[in-house]
Amino acid sequence: MPDDFSIHPTPDGSSTVYSSRYGQYYHSTHGALTQSRVVYLEGTQTQLHPAPKVLEVGFGMGLNFLTTLRDALERGVSLHYIALEFDPAPAEVLEVTLSNHPFAANGIWHDVLTRWGESFTFKRDGVVLEVVCEDVTTLDLPLEWATAVYLDGFSPGVNPEIWTLETAQKLSRTMLPGGWLSTYSAAGAVKRALEGAGLEIHKKPGMRGKREFITAFKPL
Numbered sequence: 001m002p003d004d005f006s007i008h009p010t011p012d013g014s015s016t017v018y019s020s021r022y023g024q025y026y027h028s029t030h031g032a033l034t035q036s037r038v039v040y041l042e043g044t045q046t047q048l049h050p051a052p053k054v055l056e057v058g059f060g061m062g063l064n065f066l067t068t069l070r071d072a073l074e075r076g077v078s079l080h081y082i083a084l085e086f087d088p089a090p091a092e093v094l095e096v097t098l099s100n101h102p103f104a105a106n107g108i109w110h111d112v113l114t115r116w117g118e119s120f121t122f123k124r125d126g127v128v129l130e131v132v133c134e135d136v137t138t139l140d141l142p143l144e145w146a147t148a149v150y151l152d153g154f155s156p157g158v159n160p161e162i163w164t165l166e167t168a169q170k171l172s173r174t175m176l177p178g179g180w181l182s183t184y185s186a187a188g189a190v191k192r193a194l195e196g197a198g199l200e201i202h203k204k205p206g207m208r209g210k211r212e213f214i215t216a217f218k219p220l
């Protein structure tokens, strides 16, 4: 493992990773897999959608992708996933961090790891994954496309640009009416930015160690 990453077990049996360069964990230390399922998959109602189209800000270790992939393949529905990541960690770090994920042995994940490091598009078995190694603030996003947005950057002290009104407006424009955005943050400034972008805020009870998280609905 590169020196600036260290793996940490979390209480639900999954692992997260700490970056000493950013001074941040990539996931909740109270349960990385649980956060991925509760906040992102279920927070956006993606586990109920017949053909989810997900846009993620911050692919990180790929945990949210793997959790969403597992759900789609087990339900037999198609999945189109666009993941933005402006600072890809080494593939080895992703592989080790998710080595105890229930879907770690899946062939699609294996193929993703072999291509990891720069932008690519992958298609197989009804799954399309587009990894775009760029900054969300400068990239053109598709309009009215996403059934779900996973807003999962580092905290505002580290990634202030993704928590602004401008980024919220951009993400709102990429959402289909009736789509959901979810984020682990419950900060007042995040809520105001999302509201300012025309989204309806629904606060949800958080996991242990976090009082609430925000989901936001794009009205029909």
Ligand SMILES: C[S@@+](CC[C@H](N)C(=O)[O-])C[C@H]1O[C@@H](n2cnc3c(N)ncnc32)[C@H](O)[C@@H]1O
Pocket: 025, 026, 027, 036, 057, 058, 059, 060, 061, 062, 063, 064, 065, 084, 085, 086, 087, 088, 134, 135, 136, 137, 152, 153, 154, 159, 161, 162
């Ligand atoms: C909390 S981690 C994401 C964890 C990830 N969703 C997962 O499931 O493993 C935050 C990630 O967001 C990325 N990021 C932060 N700001 C970004 C930006 N402006 N554009 C694209 N990626 C960004 C970081 O490089 C980091 O990998």
